Amino acid sequence: xxxxxxxxxxxxxxxxxPVLRSVDLSVGPGEVHALIGxxxxxxxxxxxxxxxxxxxxxxxxxxxxxxxxxxxxxxxSRVGHLIDTPFVYPELTVRENLWAAARLHGVPAGEVSxxxxxxxxxxxxxxxxxxxxxxxxxxxxxxVGLASALVHRPRLLxxxxxxxxxxxxxxxxxxxxxxGAASDGVAALVSSHHLDEVARIADxxxxxxxxxxxxxxxxxxxxxxxxxxxxAHAADEAAAEGTARExxx
Numbered sequence: 001x002x003x004x005x006x007x008x009x010x011x012x013x014x015x016x017x018p019v020l021r022s023v024d025l026s027v028g029p030g031e032v033h034a035l036i037g038x039x040x041x042x043x044x045x046x047x048x049x050x051x052x053x054x055x056x057x058x059x060x061x062x063x064x065x066x067x068x069x070x071x072x073x074x075x076x077s078r079v080g081h082l083i084d085t086p087f088v089y090p091e092l093t094v095r096e097n098l099w100a101a102a103r104l105h106g107v108p109a110g111e112v113s114x115x116x117x118x119x120x121x122x123x124x125x126x127x128x129x130x131x132x133x134x135x136x137x138x139x140x141x142x143x144v145g146l147a148s149a150l151v152h153r154p155r156l157l158x159x160x161x162x163x164x165x166x167x168x169x170x171x172x173x174x175x176x177x178x179x180g181a182a183s184d185g186v187a188a189l190v191s192s193h194h195l196d197e198v199a200r201i202a203d204x205x206x207x208x209x210x211x212x213x214x215x216x217x218x219x220x221x222x223x224x225x226x227x228x229x230x231x232a233h234a235a236d237e238a239a240a241e242g243t244a245r246e247x248x249x
Contacts, residue, residue, distance in 0.1 A: 001065050002026040003156040003187035009049055009059035019045045020056065021212040027156070027187045032178055034202035034219070035191045036228060042211040043191040044084065047160050050189070051081055063156065077106035080154035082162055086145020090134035094125055094144055097133055098151050105152035119147040122177060124169075138165040146174065150181075157181065157188040163197060175201050195224045209235050 009023040019042050027033045035043050049056045052068045061068045066075050088097050098116045107115050120129050123143045128136060133144060142165050149157060157178075163171050171194075178188055178201050192198050198205055198219065205217040207228060214235045217227050 002028050002062075003064055004050060004158070004189060005060075005062040005065075006046070006050060007060050009046065009056050009061065011045060011049060011054070011056040011058075017211075019211050020049070020059075021210075023059070023208070023211075023213055025189075025206060025213065027189045029155070029185045029187050030182050031203045032182050032188045032190060032201050034198040034205045035189060035208060036193070036195065036198060036205060036217075037191075037208040038232070041208045043208055044160050046208065047081075047083055047158050047189070047191065051079070051083065051158055053083070073106060077152060078155040079158065080105070080149035080152065080156070081158040081160075082145045082149045083158070083160045086141050086148070088133040088141060088144050088148075091132060093130050093132055094136070094147075095120065095129045097144055098147055101148035102151045105154075107152050115151050115153075119151045122150070123147045124173060139167055139170055142166055143170060146177075150177070155186055157186060157190075159188065159190045161191055161193065163192065163194055171197060195228060199224050207231055210239070 004027040006023055006025040009020050010018065011020040012018040023046060025046070035046070037043050045054070048054045050061050052071070063071055063075050063079060089100065092100070095116055098119060099112055102112045102115050103109070120126055123146060125143055125147060128140055133141065136144065146162060149159065162174055166174065175197070178190070182188060202219040205219050207214050207217060209232050215231050217224055217231070221227055
């Protein structure tokens with residue numbers, strides 16, 4: 001059974017063009033599934049729909065076989081996410097933020113301290129653990145967001161551009177954390193603009209363009225960036241040709 005199953009997802013905002021066009025996507029246990037595309041391609045909207053943050057116009061999303069509208073606290077306790085910018089309480093310390101995240105994700109009170117200590121160590125946050133989040137650099141705020149997504153040991157991770165604002169050591173650290181999680185059976189959906197980094201961590205690479213899934217790329221391919229641009233260009237040409245045929249008919 002897939003940890004995340006998306007079928008026929010369609011959505012548009014007001015009178016704009018469709019943001020998602022009949023999107024199908026799945027992520028299995030132990031798989032790092034990368035989602036790549038240009039800005040505005042629909043990556044974040046897809047992830048928000050997968051997490052129940054918005055209600056799509058059509059289609060379905062299942063988490064561990066349970067539809068998102070019917071998912072209860074037990075299902076959501078198995079999901080960790082970081083979408084857009086990390087949510088932190090600026091007046092709380094790093095440790096207090098992680099404590100809150102653990103409790104919100106259902107970690108029993110007696111296990112919270114150990115869980116927080118673990119992710120503080122894993123994300124190298126020890127020097128800032130007692131500092132207020134408002135004083136942190138953008139990179140360290142991102143690390144706190146990632147730690148919040150991992151503190152409860154989720155079985156599904158949904159991470160939107162997780163390497164944003166991370167320094168090189170943070171990027172390497174995240175890479176190793178994702179590899180370790182996948183080897184433990186965790187499913188991960190990760191969006192990224194960094195194709196070289198995708199090639200190092202992904203088992204599958206799906207390309208979304210203008211709201212539609214247009215294909216997959218081989219993460220072990222020789223030139224992932226060239227293959228991506230060629231696929232997007234071919235999709236644009238096909239769309240333009242289709243429009244021209246409609247106008248002639």
